[in-house]
Amino acid sequence: MTGEIESRERAWQARWKEVGLGKARAQPGHPKFSLVFAYPGTSGFMHVGHMRGYTFADMIARFHRMKGEEVFFPAGIHASGLPAVIFAGKVARRDPDTIEGLKHWGARDEDLPGLEDPATASRFLARTYWKVWERFGLILDESANVSTIDSDYQQFIRWQFLRLERLGRLVQKPYFAAFCPRSGPVSVDPSETDLERGGNAEIVAYTALPFRLPDGRFLLCATLRPETVYGATNVWVPTEGSLFEWSHDGRTYLVSETGREKLLEQVGGERGADVAVDALITQEVEAPLTGEKMRLLKSPLVDPHVGSGAVMSVPAHAPADWVAVQELEEPTRSLLASHAKVLLTLPEESLAPSERELFRGDGPPAAQAVRSLGVKGLSDTERLQEATERVYRAEHAHGVMTVLGHEGESVQRARERVAEAALARVGAVEIREFSEPVVCRCGETVIIRKVPDQWFLAYGNGGWKDQVRAHLRGMSVYPAEYRDELPRILDWFEDRPAVRRGKWLGTPFPKDPRWIIEPIADSTFYPAYYVVRRFVSAGKLKVEELTPEFFDYVFRGEGDGGGHVGSDLLEEVRREFLYFYPLDLNLGGKEHKRVHFPPFLYNHVALLPPELCPRGIFVNWWITRDQAKVSKKDIKGGALPTVDRALSDLGADGLRLYYAIASTSSQDIEWDLPSAERYAERAQEALRSVRPLLEGLSSWTLPSLELSTHVDRWFSSALAGATRRAREAFEENDLRSAAEVVYVEIPGLIRRYRAKGGKEATLLRGAGSLWVRLLSPITPHLAEEAASSSGLGLVATAPFPGPDVLPIFPEAMAREAMVDLLEDDVQSLLKAWKSPVAELRVFVASGWKTEAERALLDAFRGGTAHDLGSVMKVLRTHETLKSHLPDLPAWLKLYDLRELAVASSKRGPPLAPAEEQALWNESVPYLRERFGLATVSVLKEEDAASADPKGRRLRARPGRPALFLVEPATKGLLPGPR
RNA sequence: GCUGGCGUAGCAAAGUUUGGCCAAAUGCGACGGACUCAAGAUCCGUUCUCGCAGGAGUUCCCAGGUUCAAAUCCUGGCGCCAGCACCA
Structure with a gap:
């Protein structure tokens, strides 16, 4: 079965590509949604843990695409820094795991020497990342694919730093850096990439x-x-x-x-x-x-x-x-x-x-x-x-x-x-x-050296910081915990070294090419560059045309662009930038909370006017194993399944559902294969359930329906409600809630509808049409699969169901709630009742109780009643209740007056007895079926004395009938009306 | 060290902002049953304790406190986890 899922998923991925789903077009005036995820560094091979955040981004992108927005979802590779250097080092010493990984991804023996070069290794890894993204069903705009070591990107970074310097955002001051007397600058961090020991030293x-x-x-x-x-x-x-x-x-x-x-x-x-x-x-x-x-x-x-x-x-x-x-x-x-x-x-x-x-x-x-x-x-x-x-x-x-x-x-x-x-x-x-001895890989003891003229990004600068704070107030930051934390992070955010002299990949610092721009500093403003990269990829722009003047014009509208690029093209690039910017959402793992996101904001507010600055940030937590962070550098012999393994066992959709539903995005998931398997199975169940509903459909437009029965009306209302909640959850990027509605609640509704005898085919097809579209953002492949035998076309491009897809009948909802309540009551009776039951008698409250309840609620709402005494006083004055005065105290005991004082305003008026009786009569077949009862009788309180030997009927309240269970052997007690 | 997060039934996880309809949603697992040649799926029931009438008791890390009322608010304690320190 699994191989089949995999090949079908691949087929759908090919199909999406074929129709150009990922390719964004600038259409001024048309709503757009731009999002990026924090691009990965090239440190090793991807595993299922990394994919959580990337698939979240894709789910959000798909939702917006289905809403009809033009979605710009590019991706790139962050090759800067040490990771690729280290990886190449592993290749050079023929580290077995590394070589195995390379071979797995198609490297041949003769390729290995080339991969000892960090840049080459980085590009190799980048290709594997793209393949993995594709296999998880991400719809990316490939034309914007860029690596930070590409020469055009480096032109962009040079411009950015020259610009920041001219804006006064770079400062020079002394700095104390770790330095190996033999090997030069080293970084002191726990991964100990440069070090023999002492990585935790401060x-x-x-x-x-x-x-x-x-x-x-x-x-x-x-x-x-x-x-x-x-x-x-x-x-x-x-x-x-x-x-x-x-x-x-x-x-x-x-x-x-x-x-x-x-x-x-x-x-x-x-x-x-x-x-x-x-x-x-x-x-x-x-x-x-x-x-x-x-x-x-x-x-x-x-x-x-x-x-x-x-x-x-x-x-x-x-x-x-x-x-x-x-x-x-x-x-x-x-x-x-x-x-x-x-x-x-x-x-x-x-x-x-x-x-x-x-x-x-x-x-x-x-x-x-x-x-x-x-x-x-x-x-x-x-x-x-x-x-x-x-x-x-x-x-x-x-x-x-x-x-x-x-x-x-x-x-x-x-x-x-x-x-x-x-x-x-x-x-x-x-x-x-x-704080502890630090020893370089070369064996030399690392010392601390003063760098008198270190360049910093002046993040501690009060004015700049205030600009970030001000912009942040208008942003959407998810989850809420991070939204609240971010301002506090800014409080202590200090100047940050922007360049370094060391052996790593990156862009030489334009003010002094002996320095290389620090990897975090070169990955702050990059979402803007994706727009330009599309033109470079298409061959319309050449690297040497990417001058500072060009970028000044494209990003800031300043100057004339320098004259290297024709004005039509220049205008086009500027227009596209203004169309796709501002960025709507930047997604990243929780490790970016204090490192990437703040500089990302700083650089945007420094370089762009507020209206072009980012609108949203989304932070996701990780897939962990044994409470230790699983990341590329930690992977050791199968800590987590490899991507291939997981995909063939569970399918991309199975994994995607697992990522979304196993926990809120702001919580780590400890990888657990059995539960991942269960979600994968659930995804397949959804496919099996939804497919038959779609037969014969050829349009996403739902037919107008004549819904006359309560069960149909209730089902229609409940589906509409679920759809609305799913949509709202997607709107809020609350993928887990969305997934719960779509994968748990909706199938439950369909089952319940059928259990209640619902069989309106048109309505069920409508349910299928809604459901399959709701399934698409999280499990896109199976949504396509389900619709493939219908005439509906691609689900990925279908309109996401709006809030008014199906009629809502409030009274049908209310009635269903009443039936639910009755069901609960019956169930709790049966629970305590151990002998067999022949009959259930349902006693509908007398009309005077309806009157009395109305009066009671009015009294509470009007503030004239607050306790038993005052309630009696009020009720006594009612004409219609006069004849029932002796019954009032017993009846009042059925209510929790204290609770009524709080909740009276929320309660609707009670149903008239005749209507209520009709409702229960209608529910009789369901109740019989549901509880396996031979007989269910519905009786009016006032003329049921003979059928109620124990006086249960007096407990009846409007909407909440009294119940009486009859034992089969109870002879002589049954001269009842039926 | 600095900055955050978390502790809820067998497990996972809602609920905590805005105290009350919270014995506490939902999912999974387990057990029992229906259906089936059988399995899966599906459906029903049970899953803190007690209860043959819709109820009672004891619970939401621990100890206090506030309140008519606390999983929710306050104080103190215990335990767990994470991020950061030129690392992407």
Whole structure:
């Protein structure tokens, strides 16, 4: 069966292509819908996880196409950056998985050497992506297909950056970058593409405080907690070796050798002589800011490779210092311990219970933590580290300073102020350091180097940011969580490096071609370029004609286009751009929330007027496996099925339905083959159910129908309602709700219609006509398949059913709801009733109850009634109810008055008893069938006394009849009317 | 660290913004039944506990609180997950 599905799907894909479904035409005046998905980087082969977002885009595109809009749905390839370089590297070393993948996609042995070239590998991968998209039924505009390493795209990027620079959106300032002394710039990230280890390292900035030696030189102590200088009791120096002179800004400092190298890279300055530690040890130093004198002491605590090679000792707040002091010999130990000065308080109420546990007993915080955790000594590194981290964190989060000059200040604030003061006034310097060792692939230790003239995109610029905020207010962002989050992301969005010097694919920076434009920066404004690319693909525009002047005119309407392109063509390109822009929707995975979408918005608002800026963003979550992100780089031996495998097992439609319905788009789906199979099966069921309904149809226009029976009227109304809800869900890009209506609710309605005896063929054909079109956006192949034997033509181009496709009969809906209610009542009776049932008697409420209920509702609506007493008072005055006064209290007990007070306004008037009786009579066959009852009788309350030995009939309310079940063996009790 | 998300019956997942018709939709699974030579599909029933009259009890991570009324609001706690840090 599966092979058959696959070949049919391919046939329909070919058909769509044949009729040019994807090719968008600019038709000024005609509504259009432009959308893109964040184009993929070329890092490896696609698997079913990636396809979720792409098929969502296609579903949305198909919906809009069926609504009659001109849909522009292009796609491209983001080849920039490192991924293709890495992939080519895998080819070069003949990585088995990579080679297997390549062979699978048709590479031959003789192609492999060529694929060692990143650009070639990237183009190869790009072709596989397009094939996969096609196999999932995406209808893309191929004429806009572009890769970011194509020369025309690079012309576009050059223009974009020149333009941004002229608009003042690029700024130059110093930057600290990871740098391998042998291999050059590297990127520090967990994928460790450049690295041997240390991918999770972050750059932390130490403040190195100068402690003055008697001879005027300074000992540099690097710290992350400069505010604790007020509690320093001594300075630790290495147990052996030397310190080294480093001169900068007129001062001479002593630091470790590696510390000096860092400072030379990051700050500048000059080397000087070296000094043995032993030659210094007898001297006292003067602490910065406080002026306190203190001793130098040797300690194994000092790692010359970290920081500056000396550290200040703050025993009150640093567990390691506290322990180190305890291990000193007397009398130094007691002396220093007694000087350990507590600098801050930790307000009890702000601490978490676990923190309160940590800080108890006597002594300064560090001593408390050391005791609580049972730190044995300096060699007990594990516990010591935990103590350090927890003290550090608690004090940072909750600490309030008590030191003179900083009283009442938060530790966070004090830290900033002290650091600033130290840098400005006493010659402190900043040292940047990785939080863990970072080692390059080449084996060299990666360092941090200052880049003095790095180019940034000035995303932190307040004015630019405000422009983005202002535009964002008018945009549609899905899901709502992201809409709310985006402004907060903008709050902290900062300037972003725009170029880099490294070995990766991308466009040279036009201001200085030694730099290559950073991959995220070259993928922000690209949806605009798709329009131009169509002309390049068609051979109408040449690469060299794509000058800055040309783009200025096409995108911004500025200047005359530079004269290289004929004015007719120039105008045509401009017209197409103005037709297809603004972009209506940009779709991307959740990983783009903070990386791609904000720059995408920034660059648009910088380059285009507001009316041409994007209108929508859609974020989708992932297909995951074992709670780990599954992405191209993670795929290892069948973590997820390959695309081919999944397609042949489930079919494209099966997968598409699974993507849409298994979870909301804003939630990850953990890949689960059995449930994917079930949805695939459900898709096939839909095909089997809808196909017979379409026989003989040759037009999408529904015939006008004479619907006289309730069941027909109800079915018509219910279908119309479902259609409306499906359409609204698609409108809101709520694919899961749409899928639920289309694949669960509608087949349920059809089944129920038949169970109720519905058989109006024209109406059923109408249902089929609606349903097959509703099926098309999510499962397009099977929709075509279903319609193929009718005379309807392609479903993909059929009009999407509007809100008024079928007549709605409110009273039929209301009646159906009443029957539902009765059905529920009967069911709950039968549930509690264990013996066999011969007959169900339905007692319709007397006419006076109808009157009474009307009066009751009026009273509540009018506010004259609110409790039992007032209700009685009101009802007593009614002429018609006079004769039933004694019955009123029992009747009122049937109602929940409190609820009526809330809901009275929503309730319609009750049905007249005769009408109600007719309705129940009509439902008799259904109820008999439904509950397997031999007899169902409908009786009026007032003349059923003899048929109601237990007095159940008194429970009857308008619209809610009383019920009585009769046992078969009950003899003598049945002199009833029937 | 910064920024988000999540915790609902066997599983998945609505409901939470706007408290009440919520024992809590829907789907799946499971069990029982009808149909069938049989399977699938379909249909019916059950799926927190109790109940031979339409009901009662105990539930929506935990503990408090607000309220006539809490899955929903507030406070605190526990647990899980994700994104980001020049990575596309």
